[in-house]
Amino acid sequence: MMENRSHFPAEDGAKTAPALVRLENICKSYGPVQANRNICLEVHAGEILALLGENGAGKSTLMSILSGKSRQDSGTIFVDGIPAPFRSPHDALEAGIGMVYQHFMLVEAMTVTQNLLLGQAHGILNPKAMRERVLELAARYGFEIDPDAVISSLSMGERQRVEILKLLYRDCRVLILDEPTAVLTPPETKQLFSALRRMASDGKAIVFISHKMREVLDLATQISILRRGEIVDHFLRADVPGERELAERMVGRQMDAVVVQTPVAKGEVLLELDGATCGMAKDLRCRIRRGEVLAVVGVAGNGQRELVEMVTGAARPESGPDSVRILGRSWQEFVKQRPGRNGLVYIPEDRKGVATCPALDLLDNFLLTCRDEFQRFGFLDRRRAAAAAEGVMREYQVVADGLHASAGSLSGGNLQKMVLGREFYREPRLIVAENPTQGLDIGAMEEVWRRILAARSHAGVLLVTSDLREAVTLADTFAVMYRGRFIDVFSHTDTERLEAVGMMMAGIRFGEKEEERGRSGREA
Amino acid sequence: MDGFRVVRRQTPPGWVSFAVLPAALLIALVFCSLLLMIQDKSPVKAAVVLFQGGFGSLYALQDTMLKAIPIFLCSLGVSVAFRMKVWNIGAEGQFALGGVGATWAVLTFSGLPMPLMLCLMLLCAAVAGGLWGLIPGYLRLKFGLNEIISTLMLNYIGIEFMRYLVYGPWKDPGSMGFPMTGLFPEEAVFPEVLGYVHAGLLVCVVAAVAVYVFLQRTRLGFELCVSGENPRAARYARIPYGFLLMFVLALSGALAGMAGCVEVSATFNRLQPNLCTGYGYTAIVVAWLSRLRTPSIALFSVFVAGLLVGTDNLQVDMQVPAAFGGILEGFILLCVLAGQFFHSYTLVRMGRRQGGAA
Numbered sequence: 030m031m032e033n034r035s036h037f038p039a040e041d042g043a044k045t046a047p048a049l050v051r052l053e054n055i056c057k058s059y060g061p062v063q064a065n066r067n068i069c070l071e072v073h074a075g076e077i078l079a080l081l082g083e084n085g086a087g088k089s090t091l092m093s094i095l096s097g098k099s100r101q102d103s104g105t106i107f108v109d110g111i112p113a114p115f116r117s118p119h120d121a122l123e124a125g126i127g128m129v130y131q132h133f134m135l136v137e138a139m140t141v142t143q144n145l146l147l148g149q150a151h152g153i154l155n156p157k158a159m160r161e162r163v164l165e166l167a168a169r170y171g172f173e174i175d176p177d178a179v180i181s182s183l184s185m186g187e188r189q190r191v192e193i194l195k196l197l198y199r200d201c202r203v204l205i206l207d208e209p210t211a212v213l214t215p216p217e218t219k220q221l222f223s224a225l226r227r228m229a230s231d232g233k234a235i236v237f238i239s240h241k242m243r244e245v246l247d248l249a250t251q252i253s254i255l256r257r258g259e260i261v262d263h264f265l266r267a268d269v270p271g272e273r274e275l276a277e278r279m280v281g282r283q284m285d286a287v288v289v290q291t292p293v294a295k296g297e298v299l300l301e302l303d304g305a306t307c308g309m310a311k312d313l314r315c316r317i318r319r320g321e322v323l324a325v326v327g328v329a330g331n332g333q334r335e336l337v338e339m340v341t342g343a344a345r346p347e348s349g350p351d352s353v354r355i356l357g358r359s360w361q362e363f364v365k366q367r368p369g370r371n372g373l374v375y376i377p378e379d380r381k382g383v384a385t386c387p388a389l390d391l392l393d394n395f396l397l398t399c400r401d402e403f404q405r406f407g408f409l410d411r412r413r414a415a416a417a418a419e420g421v422m423r424e425y426q427v428v429a430d431g432l433h434a435s436a437g438s439l440s441g442g443n444l445q446k447m448v449l450g451r452e453f454y455r456e457p458r459l460i461v462a463e464n465p466t467q468g469l470d471i472g473a474m475e476e477v478w479r480r481i482l483a484a485r486s487h488a489g490v491l492l493v494t495s496d497l498r499e500a501v502t503l504a505d506t507f508a509v510m511y512r513g514r515f516i517d518v519f520s521h522t523d524t525e526r527l528e529a530v531g532m533m534m535a536g537i538r539f540g541e542k543e544e545e546r547g548r549s550g551r552e553a
Numbered sequence: 554m555d556g557f558r559v560v561r562r563q564t565p566p567g568w569v570s571f572a573v574l575p576a577a578l579l580i581a582l583v584f585c586s587l588l589l590m591i592q593d594k595s596p597v598k599a600a601v602v603l604f605q606g607g608f609g610s611l612y613a614l615q616d617t618m619l620k621a622i623p624i625f626l627c628s629l630g631v632s633v634a635f636r637m638k639v640w641n642i643g644a645e646g647q648f649a650l651g652g653v654g655a656t657w658a659v660l661t662f663s664g665l666p667m668p669l670m671l672c673l674m675l676l677c678a679a680v681a682g683g684l685w686g687l688i689p690g691y692l693r694l695k696f697g698l699n700e701i702i703s704t705l706m707l708n709y710i711g712i713e714f715m716r717y718l719v720y721g722p723w724k725d726p727g728s729m730g731f732p733m734t735g736l737f738p739e740e741a742v743f744p745e746v747l748g749y750v751h752a753g754l755l756v757c758v759v760a761a762v763a764v765y766v767f768l769q770r771t772r773l774g775f776e777l778c779v780s781g782e783n784p785r786a787a788r789y790a791r792i793p794y795g796f797l798l799m800f801v802l803a804l805s806g807a808l809a810g811m812a813g814c815v816e817v818s819a820t821f822n823r824l825q826p827n828l829c830t831g832y833g834y835t836a837i838v839v840a841w842l843s844r845l846r847t848p849s850i851a852l853f854s855v856f857v858a859g860l861l862v863g864t865d866n867l868q869v870d871m872q873v874p875a876a877f878g879g880i881l882e883g884f885i886l887l888c889v890l891a892g893q894f895f896h897s898y899t900l901v902r903m904g905r906r907q908g909g910a911a
C-alpha cells in the first residue's frame with residue numbers, strides 16, 4: 030500500500046477488486062548476485078501477464094518465490110490482500126498458486142490419473158470420481174488427454190497438459206508457466222494458448238515467461254519487464270505495436286542490426302550423407318561444405334535425434350560403410366580416430382543435462398570436452414586451462430561469478446555462451462548444433478547466431494532446429510525432415526519452397542497439393 | 554492439524570552441521586542409558602568407561618589408531634567407487650584377498666630385506682584385492698549384473714577362500730591343528746613407528762595423498778568425478794565409462810587389499826580365519842558419514858574405531874553382554890546417519906495458514 034509505482038494500472042482505480050496476488054518489495058540474493066530487487070507486482074483475475082527479461086534477469090527466481098519453491102530474503106506476498114508466507118510449494122498450492130516447471134515432475138511409469146492422485150495428502154482417494162473430473166476439466170479447456178495413458182508414452186505437449194491439469198484439479202487460481210512453449214510443436218502451442226485464454230476468461234490469472242516476442246504479443250494482456258532483478262516497466266499489450274519495439278523495451282536500448290547472413294566462399298566437403306540410415310532416420314542424402322550452414326528443420330521427433338547421434342559418432346549407421354563420410358573419412362575411420370582440434374564439435378540441446386555438469390564449476394565444465402588440450406602425462410594443467418577458460422569467458426561475455434561459479438548457477442543464455450565458447454575453442458571444422466538458441470533471450474540469441482555465422486570461415490554447420498526463424502536466418506541449405514526422411518533439400522534462394530516449409534514439415538511434398546500451399550504463405 | 558512436515562532446506566544449514574554430531578551422540582547415549590538401566594548398570598559409568606576405553610588415555614588412543622588404520626584404507630577405497638556412484642560393498646572380501654595376497658608373498662619369497670619385503674607384500678595384496686574388485690566390474694559390463702549384488706556375494710566367496718587356505722594348503726604343521734599359517738618372519742611385519750602404532754599409518758598417509766592427487770590433479774580422476782556427477786555429460790564428453798568402472802573397482806579393491814595386508818602383517822603376524830571382523834562393512838558407514846571427503850574419512854575412521862575399542866572395554870569392565878557393544882555402536886551410527894538428514898532437510902510446524910483462500 031505504501032509502495033506506489035506509477036506503472037501499476039490497476040492501482041489507479043480504487044474500485045478494482047483486490048489483486049489475486051500482490052508482491053511487495055520482494056528481494057532475493059544468491060551470494061553476491063541480487064536476483065530480485067524490490068519487486069512489486071500485482072496479478073488480477075482474468076489477466077494474462079507476460080514476464081519478460083533477458084537471461085539472468087531474475088524471472089525464474091521471482092516465479093519460484095511466488096510458487097513457494099524458494100523463499101524471498103525480504104518482502105511480502107499477499108494473497109487476496111492477506112500476507113501469505115509460503116514455506117513450500119505445498120503452501121502456495123493451498124493458496125491457489127501453482128507452477129508448471131520446465132522440467133516436468135511426473136512419474137513416468139504411472140498413468141495420468143495416478144499422477145493426479147499423487148500429492149493428495151488427505152482424505153480417501155476416489156480414483157473413479159477423479160477420472161471423471163479429469164475428463165471434465167480436459168473437455169472444458171480443449172485438452173485431448175486419455176486419463177489412462179501412461180506418462181512415458183506421452184509427448185512433451187501432452188505431459189505439459191497433465192501438469193496443467195494437476196493444477197486445475199487443485200483449483201489453482203494463479204497458474205505460472207516458465208517458458209511453456211520451449212518444448213511444444215506449433216500446433217501444440219496454439220492449443221495451449223487457447224486453453225490459457227479460456228482459463229483467464231474463467232477468472233483465473235496466468236503468469237508466463239517467454240523469450241519469444243511473437244508469443245508474448247499473441248497471448249499476453251499485460252507485460253512486465255525485468256532487468257537485472259528489477260521491474261523496470263509494466264504496460265498493456267495494446268501499448269506495443271510490434272516485436273522489435275517490444276524487444277527494445279525489454280533490453281532498454283536500441284537493438285543491434287538484425288542478423289543477416291552474407292554467404293561466404295564454400296570450401297571442401299566436410300559431411301556427406303549418401304543414403305545414410307540409422308534407426309528412424311532413413312536414406313538421408315546431403316552434403317555440407319566449409320562455409321555452409323545446413324538447417325534440418327522439422328517437428329521434433331522425426332528422426333533428428335538419430336541423425337545427430339549418427340553424425341556425432343554415438344550411433345552406428347546401418348547403411349553401408351561409405352554412406353556417412355565425416356571430414357573426408359568414412360564413419361568407422363572417423364570414430365576410430367577423432368581429431369581433438371579442428372574436428373567435430375557437438376552442441377546439444379540439453380545444456381544442463383548433457384552439455385554441462387551443473388554441480389561442477391565453470392573450469393571443470395570447460396575441461397569437460399577440452400581436457401585433451403590441457404593434459405600432460407595424465408595430469409591436468411588446471412592453471413593453463415583456467416587462463417584459457419577465462420579468455421573464453423571474456424571473449425563470449427559470459428556473465429558469472431568467476432571461474433569457480435557452478436555451471437548450475439548461470440542463467441540459460443550465459444551457460445549457452447560458455448558451451449559455445451568451449452566448443453569453438455578447439456576450432457572445429459564441423460559443428461553440429463541442436464536448437465542452439467532455445468531458451469535464450471533475443472540479445473543472446475542474436476549473439477549466438479552471429480557466432481555461428483562467423484564460424485563459417487573455417488567450418489561447416491549442421492543446424493538441427495525446430496525454430497523456422499533460426500533456420501531462415503542462418504541456413505544456406507534447408508533439409509526438411511519428416512518421418513525420418515529428408516522430404517526436400519533446397520537452397521535458401523528458392524523462395525517458393527521456403528514459403529512451403531510449413532507444409533513440408535507436415536509431410537506434404539512441394540507441389541503435391543497446389544491448392545493448399547497458399548495457406549502457409551505467412552510461414553518463414 | 555498440528556504436526557511437522559519435512560521441507561527441503563533452501564540454504565546450507567550453517568550451524569546445524571556442527572550441532573548434528575553432538576546431538577546425535579547425545580540421543581544415542583540416552584537410548585543406551587535406558588538399555589543399561591534395564592540391566593541395572595550405571596549409564597554414567599558406562600559412558601565414562603566407553604570414552605576412557607576409546608580415547609581416554611595414550612594406550613586407548615593407540616588401540617584406537619590400530620583399528621582406525623584398516624578402516625581408513627577400506628573406506629578410502631569404497632569412497633573412490635562411491636564417487637562414481639559405483640556401489641562397491643565388497644571391501645570385506647577384497648580385504649580378505651589382500652590378506653591372502655600378502656601371505657602368499659611371505660610364503661613364496663624369503664630372505665628379502667624388510668622394506669622390500671613389505672612393499673612386495675603390499676603390492677601382492679593390492680593386486681589380489683584389485684583383481685577381486687575387477688570381477689564385479691567385468692560382470693556388470695558383460696552381463697549387466699548389478700555390482701551391489703556381485704560385490705556382496707564375492708565377499709562370502711573371498712572369505713571362504715581365505716579360510717580354505719588356512720584350513721588346508723597353508724596350515725602350519727607346527728600349529729598343533731589350529732587353522733593358521735606359521736608366524737611371519739620379522740622382516741614381514743610392519744614395524745612400530747609411533748608408540749606401538751605400526752607403519753600401516755604411513756601406508757594410510759601415502760594412500761590418502763595419492764588418492765587426493767589422483768582425484769584432484771589427474772585426467773582420469775577428473776573423468777571419474779564427472780561420471781559420478783552426470784553420466785549423460787560423461788557420455789557426451791566421450792569419457793570411457795566401462796574402463797573407468799573397471800579401474801575404479803580395481804583401485805577400490807587394491808586399497809581394501811592393502812588394509813588386509815597391514816592387518817595380517819601387523820596385527821596377527823600370520824593369516825588366520827578371524828582376519829575378517831567387518832572392517833569392510835564399517836568402511837561403508839564411514840565413507841557415508843564423511844560424505845566421501847578424505848579428511849572426514851580420516852576423522853570418522855578414528856571416531857568409529859574409538860567406539861569399537863570403547864565398547865570392547867565396556868564388555869570387560871561392566872560385564873555387559875558382547876551383543877550390547879554391537880547395539881550401542883549400531884545406535885550411535887544410526888543416529889549420526891539420521892542426523893545427516895538435517896543437512897538437506899528441515900522440519901517445519903504445520904500451523905494454520907494465515908493468508909487464506911476460501
Ligand SMILES: Nc1ncnc2c1ncn2[C@@H]1O[C@H](COP(=O)(O)OP(=O)(O)OP(=O)(O)O)[C@@H](O)[C@H]1O
Binds near residue numbers: 085086088
Ligand atoms: N541457485 C542459484 N544459485 C546461485 N545463483 C543463482 C541461482 N539461481 C539463479 N541464480 C542467479 O540469479 C540470477 C537470476 O536467475 P534466474 O534464473 O531467475 O534468471 P531468468 O530471468 O530466469 O533467466 P533465463 O531467461 O536464462 O531463464 C542469475 O544471475 C543467476 O545466475
Ligand SMILES: [Mg+2]
Binds near residue numbers: 088089
Ligand atoms: Mg529462467
